[in-house]
Amino acid sequence: MPQFLNTADTDFESRFAAFLTTKREDAPDVDAAVAAIIADVRKRGDASVTELTERFDRLALTPDTLAFSEAEIDAECARVPEAERRALEQAAERIRAYHVRQMPEDAQWTDPEGAVLGWRWTPVAAAGLYVPGGLASYPSSVLMNAIPARVAGVERLVVTVPTPDGVVNPLVLLAARIAGVDTVYRIGGAQAIAALAYGTQTIAPVDKITGPGNAYVAAAKRRVFGKVGIDMIAGPSEILVIADADNDPDWIAVDLLSQAEHDESAQSILITPDAAFGQAVAEAVEKRLETLERRAIAGPSWRDFGAVITVRDLDEAAALSDRIAPEHLELCVADTDALSAKIRHAGAIFLGKWTPEAIGDYVGGPNHVLPTARSARFSSGLSVLDFLKRTTLARMSPGALAAIGPAAETLAKSESLEAHGLSVRARLDRLNEETS
Amino acid sequence: MPQFLNTADTDFESRFAAFLTTKREDAPDVDAAVAAIIADVRKRGDASVTELTERFDRLALTPDTLAFSEAEIDAECARVPEAERRALEQAAERIRAYHVRQMPEDAQWTDPEGAVLGWRWTPVAAAGLYVPGGLASYPSSVLMNAIPARVAGVERLVVTVPTPDGVVNPLVLLAARIAGVDTVYRIGGAQAIAALAYGTQTIAPVDKITGPGNAYVAAAKRRVFGKVGIDMIAGPSEILVIADADNDPDWIAVDLLSQAEHDESAQSILITPDAAFGQAVAEAVEKRLETLERRAIAGPSWRDFGAVITVRDLDEAAALSDRIAPEHLELCVADTDALSAKIRHAGAIFLGKWTPEAIGDYVGGPNHVLPTARSARFSSGLSVLDFLKRTTLARMSPGALAAIGPAAETLAKSESLEAHGLSVRARLDRLNEETS
Incomplete structure (x- = not known):
């Protein structure tokens, strides 16, 4: 049974605090195994990757067959029914239209001292997208990762997807093609992350790795962070619905x-100002669970980690929502804008009862790669910015240097960084000579 | 002696490749020690932090004296000479003026299907800035970390700075005050990072931790990443000068x-199209090293890791620069804009001979916290964005849902996510009932 909480109960605060800190996942400690895999891939390259793929995915590859050929992709794509192809294309178009608007502006201005300041954005040169195999091999995730990279202007975009026993999801390959992915490698696990980060004889290294994965993939991403950029480490999915x-x-x-x-x-989680409505929803969940295809997954999730929280009013709902900092937040109330304005920490907000969260998973436009496990307090969903970086620009005129150089020299001295000060002083002395 | 390379030499490519991969730092493996410290702080809170501070910094604190009092800060600030105070204030004002321009815009629009889409930015609620103790306790770093946080709108902003044997740099406290820091804790090391991430009885946890530190601090930041946000893991500093x-x-x-x-x-590193000029610079370095206060540091750095690279032309210089992806890049050539336009991977560019890099360390305006160790390929200097996060927004009208819902349903089915499809289907059925 899910938890039923009510802010009017005297033990609410302690129960809610306990609820917030409930550990939902026992991440196995695979760090030593992952470290060994990364070291081996760095040392032996393709030979390591193919051996590990044979061991974990029961698939014999050679350097020549690490990547899908165009003909193989053609053949797989041809198997995709027309309705699914059209749905993927519609989704891709909408995702692209949303993400194009995220492209940030360069800037340049001259300040009162005559210094020209600014910045400019440039794309990373190469990105690798990790796509899980098996049940969680979602074509929608390919679109959500690849399209922002392409919009950003990433030149080389590759996908790794494990194909255990050689089984591939044709929709994943079609999504990669629609999104403009250059190469798809049939590898997975920590060995795929290592190959993307360090390169092998066949696989050129990338600069940025994104995409979800299991504990091995997460540990490998954490380890290669710094050598390459990574996106967030995704945890299990979450939804909070605030409904009257x-x-x-x-x-x-x-x-x-x-x-x-x-x-x-x-x-x-459901938060509602109406306890009877909360009860009705819980009953509707049980009814749906009787027939739901994935009831063996959804049932335990709901019973172990689900909650129905009754609040006095929507202000309380907003405050609790910020403490939860949900990945997905649905607002099904009369004045969604008023409630939304009170929310500060959420990955994505779905406004009004005609906007089920699933729309955002596929075709809404915003990215479905979102911060989990309360990390919406400090991080954002995947975006074009994840595939760009900013270079700051500064140009001093002699006048600007004369105006601000002395302060730099003073601070350099105070930090005992003499050469810093000398680099300014040498130029200030020249200016003084010239004007005297 | 620094390396002298010339792109015209037949062994240039192999020598440059070796140069690029030279390991400059042997990061000691302190991960196990750091894991134990974090676990202890999580378990015992203040008691752990004070014990570790006594052990590592030879400083006896109580929960009441973990933070500097206002009176202590007043007294320390009063010791700062007027010139240094004015320099800090000028620096702060310029850094603020630059970073204010980085505030990103919220967006909202209605698409052709009638869906309202957009996003909004909000600040993290609390941030912690790590400031190293001892020699590298730089007041300029306090400004560079704290001001973007304040510009972003972070509500609670705290600093941790170790004060070994109770010694504090008054300029660090003054910089914290000028930048608007709320509380300064006299703690450091992994225990400070653990206290910021998990909180203690006295120190409330923060959502984001930034700032440089030693190997223990870096390992601790890596470990708490995910529980809180962190900035990059900074490596040793770098400069590349391209000069004719x-x-x-x-x-x-x-x-x-x-x-x-x-x-x-x-x-x-110097890259120059003129070998004789390169030689002249190398000689000038040796001459300066005879008297430089920090010659015992700068000398080994220059001789072990410095380089003078002669190129055929500035196009070659730009290409090599992108392979180095320098933290700091000075362009001292006739047409700096033309050369700058060819550069893609650099943390910060300083244009023209009146712009020594040290200006950027203190008073230029752009941030001096920049990506090192080739990470400018995929990451950016610290900015206001590091203290903000974006929430995406979507609202479907019934018409928009009718237009795009079927594609979502199709894709949900293809991913075997029945409930996703049902959440769309339930609404589409209602629409069909209403219109029939």
């Missing part, structure tokens, strides 16, 4: 289940 | 030394 009684309990129930079905560690 | 023969060799020499003096592992 003017909603169909069944709609809210399926919305909650749409995250619960991802993973037994996923978390679905 | 129309420069004073001594100016370029002190510019190179201004990074070399930071750290024996720092790296200073």
Whole structure:
């Protein structure tokens, strides 16, 4: 049974605090194994990657077959039914249209002292997108990772996707093609992350790695962070729905289940000002769970980590929501804008009852790679910015140097960095000579 | 002696490749020690932090004296000479003026299907800035970390700075005050990072930790990444100067030394189209090293990791620069804009001979916290964005849902995520009922 909490209960604060810190995932400690895999790939390159792929994925590859050929991709793409192809294309178009608007502006200005200041953005040269194999091999994730990279202007864009026993999801290859991925390697695990970060004889290294993965992939990303850029380490999915009684309990129930079905560690929470409505939603969840295909996953998720929280009013709901800092937040209330304005920490907000979270997973436009495990307090969903970096620019005129150089010299001396000061002083002395 | 390379030499490519991969720092493996410290701080809070501070900094604190009192800060600030106070204030004002321009815009629009899409930026609630103790306790770093946080709108801003044997740099406290820091804790090392990330009885946890530190601090930041946000893991400083023969060799020499003096592992590189000029700069460096206060640091840095690279032309210089991806890049050539336009990977560019890098360390305006160790390929200097996060927004109208919902349903089915599809289908069915 999910937890039923009520802010009016005297033990609410302690129960909510305990709820917030409930550990949902026992991440196995695979760090030593991952360190060994990375070291081996760095040392032996392709030979290591192919051996590990044979061991973990039961797939014999050679350097020539690490990547899918164009003909193989053609053949797989041809297997995709027309409706799915059209849906992927519609999704890609909408995701692209949203992300194009994220392109930041360069800037340049001259300040009152005559210094020209500014910055400019440039794309990373090469990016690698990790796509999980098996059940969680989602074509939508390929779009969500690859399209922002392409919009940013990344030149070389590769995907790694493990194909255990050689089984591949044709939709993943089609999504990669639609998104403009250059090469798809049929490798996975820590060995794929190592190959992307350090390169092998066949696989050129990339500058940035994004995409979700299992504990091995997460540990490997953490280890190569610094050598390359990485995106966040994603945890199990979460949804928080704030809904008043003017909603169909069944709609809210399926919305909650749409995250619960991802993973037994996923978390679905309803906050409502109406306890009876909360009860009705919980009943609707149970009813849906009777027939849901993934009830063996969604059921434990809902019962172990789900919650229905009754609040006095929507201000309380907003405050609790910020403490949860949910990955996905649905606002199903009369005045969604007023409630939204009170929310500060959330990865994505879905406004109004016609916006189920699943729209955002596929075709809404915003990215579905979002901060989990309360990290919306300090991080954002994937965006074009993740594939760009900023170079700052500064040009002093002689006048600007005369105006601000002395302060730099003073501070350099105070930090005992003599050469810093001398580099300014040498120029100031020249200016003084010239003007005297 | 620094390396002298020339792109015209037949062995240039192999020598340059070896130069690029030279390991400058042997990071000691302190991960196990750091893990134990973090676990202890999580378990015992203040008691752990004070014990570790007594052990490592020879300083006995109580929970009441973990933070400097206002009176203590007043007293320390009063010791700062007027010239240094004015220099700090001028620096702070210029840094603030630059960073204010980085504030990103929120966005909202209605797309052709009638969906309202957008995003908004919000600050993290609390940030902690790590300031090293001892020699590298730089007030300029306090400004560079704290001011972007304040500009972003961070509400609670704290500093940790170790004070071994109770010794504090008054300029660090003054910089913290000028930048608007709320609290300064006299703690350091992994225990400070653990206290910031997890909180203790006295120290409330923060959401984001930035600032440089030693191997223990770096390992601790890596470990708490995910629980809180962190900035980059900074390595030893670097400068690349591209200069033609129309420069004073001594100016370029002190510019190179201004990074070399930071750290024996720092790296200073000159690229020039004129071999004789390169030789002249190398001689000027040696001359300056005879008297430089920090010659015991700058000398080994220059001799072990410095380089003078002669190129055929500035196009070659730009290409090599991008392979180095320098933290700091000075362009001292006739047409700096033309050369700058060819550069893609650099943390900060200093344009023209009146712009020594040291200006950027203190008073230029742009941030001096910049990507090192070739990470300018994929990351940016510290900015206001590091203290903000973006929430995406989506609102479907019934018409928009009718237009794009079916594609979402199709893709959900293809990913075997039934509840995702049902959450869309339930609403589409209602729309169909209403219109039939």
